[in-house]
Structure formats: structure tokens, C-alpha cells
Amino acid sequence: MVASSLVDILSPLVLTYGSRRIARRRRHRRLRVSEGDGTVREAIEASDEIMRLCQDGAYDGVVQYLADEYLTLRQVDLQDEGKPLLYKYICPDDQRGDGTDNNGKFPTNSYAWRGVLFEPPETWERTSVLQVARTRCLVRYVVKPTISDERVVVNVDMRLEDALKPTYRSIQIAQQWFVHGMIGEPRHDDFAMYVTEGIYTERGHMGMGPETVIMCQLEDFRNKNLQNAWRWNTKRYKKVYKNDVESFENSFINHPKYQTLLAHTSATVLKSIQMSSEKNMTMVGMESTQRAVFLWMMTLDDCGLWRVDAINCLGS
Secondary structure, eight states: OHHHHHHHHHHHHHHHTTTOOBOOOOSSSOOOOOSOOOOHHHHHHHHHHHHHHHHTTOGGGGGGGBOGGGSSSOOOOGGGTTSOGGGGTSOGGGOOTTTTOOTTSOOBOHHHIIIIISSOOSEEEEEEEEEEETTEEEEEEEEEOSSSOOOEEEEEEEEEEEEEEEETTEEEEEEEEEEEEEEEEESSOHHHHHHHHOOOOHHHHHTOOHHHHHHHHHHHHHTTOHHHHHHTBOHHHHHHTTTOHHHHIIIIITSGGGHHHHHOSEEEEEEEEEEETTEEEEEEEEESSSEEEEEEEEEEOTTSOEEEEEEEEEEO
């Protein structure tokens, strides 16, 4: 009688939480796995399904694959109504550099948001699978965003964990693959190619992400090739300087605060935040005779090219 009452109480709770609450592993009792053997094939199937859901714009469906630790971090904000449920647990504000140091939040970065999470990707292709441990696989995809020609590599971190599974008048413990992070990176080293060729072309610009565009513009600044540096800017930013590269040089480049742009010996992206599918904010640290930090505001133009919309010196 007591057991029957317990099942009646727990079963609705399990169903309410989408039949995938994670069970804590018990050290002193071996748990029976009801389904699945935790194979790499199952990890691939789960990861591929996540990508299909994203491509279909069914972001709410991705929530069932989130590890339990990421489902209790964020309370529902009424201002977020109308946005996918996924954004209640994975938020653009949580992006931290390369995504590896995320203060316990879902690991992600600007490349993953740009390629998969903000807009359904146009295409995706699985390129490799790395089994790090019996319970962990890294599945690698090449993704083409819908609104640009950039190619992004997205690494999906899948881990095998225990989960509660409702069955007829009982609850069993099964193993299931959950996603623990989506970290992106550029597919090609377009910056190295640009340094080698040293020539700006619209065709070369097309596949670049905002971080790469910034590094290319910095290379032009360092080489004092202001004509090329000017070409990376948006039409709005050019209007600020009366659509004149000489005005850009006299009013901006020659300002004491911005001399580091011309004289820097090294530059490092400190943080890149994808604010929307068409807006990016990137912080860059530079060294010359002194250190300085600059902030680039990036915008996707009508042709699908990432361009510089503003540059600000945050301090030196």
C-alpha cells in the first residue's frame, strides 16, 4: 500500500519534468540500467538530434537534453516571455571568453551562439567524434549560419548520466546522454591567409566572423595600411568621418588614445559576446610601449559581411 502510494506521488512529478531528471549515483548500491548501453552511437544520435532541433528552430526541444545542473540556475523572467524556453537556461549574457570558464553555467561562446543558438543553422555536417572517456564524447560539426557565409565549427560535449524514466506503474533508472556545452571556433584560419596575402577582397571578407575581421583590421593598422583598415567599417561608421579616409586618420587614428592601434606588437581577443545574430561586441587587449584595451562593436551588413561599427578605447 505504501509502495503504491509512493509511485502515485512520484510518477506525476517525473512526467512534469519531461521524464529526464537526473538521479544521484548511489555509492553503496548498484543500479540496474533499464535501457541503452551508453554506446558512442547513442551519443552521436542524441547530439545529431540536438542539431536537428536547432535547425528546425525547435529550441524548446533542446531543453530535454540539458544536464540537470543547468536547469535550476535561472528563474523565468516575465520580460523574456515569447523567447524560446531554452533561453531561460542558456543565456547570451553567460558567454565567457572561450566558454571554458563559465562559473558553473552552460559552457558556450560567441561562435556557438552565432552558428546554432541565435538562428537556426542553414546547414550542419558532423565531421568527427572523439570519445574522451566511457561516459563522455565530443561531437564536432561544421555549421553554416543562415544569415552569413561564415563557417563555424561547433563542438558538442555529450556526457552519459543516470536519469529517471517513468514506466507503467513504476520508475526505473536508465542512462542517457546529455549535453554539457557547445563551444565554437572558426573553421578556417582566415586571418593567417589575410596576413600572407595582405590584400582586402570582398570574397575573402565573406567567410569571416567578427573576431577575424577585427584581427585583420588590426593587422592593417599595424602596417599603417589605412585604406584597407577603412574598408572593414560599416557605412554608418564611415559617415561619422564624412566618408573620408583622411578624416578617419586625422580625427581617429592620430588621437593619442588610439596610437596603440598603429604601434601594437601583439593583440589578443579577451572576450567576444554575441548580443544577437547580427550584433557582436569584442574586447581586445593590446601591447606596445604600454598596454591598452579596446572595444569593437560589430554589425552584420545587408550583404552578410561582418563590419566594424565603432571602436572605443576602454583604458590603458
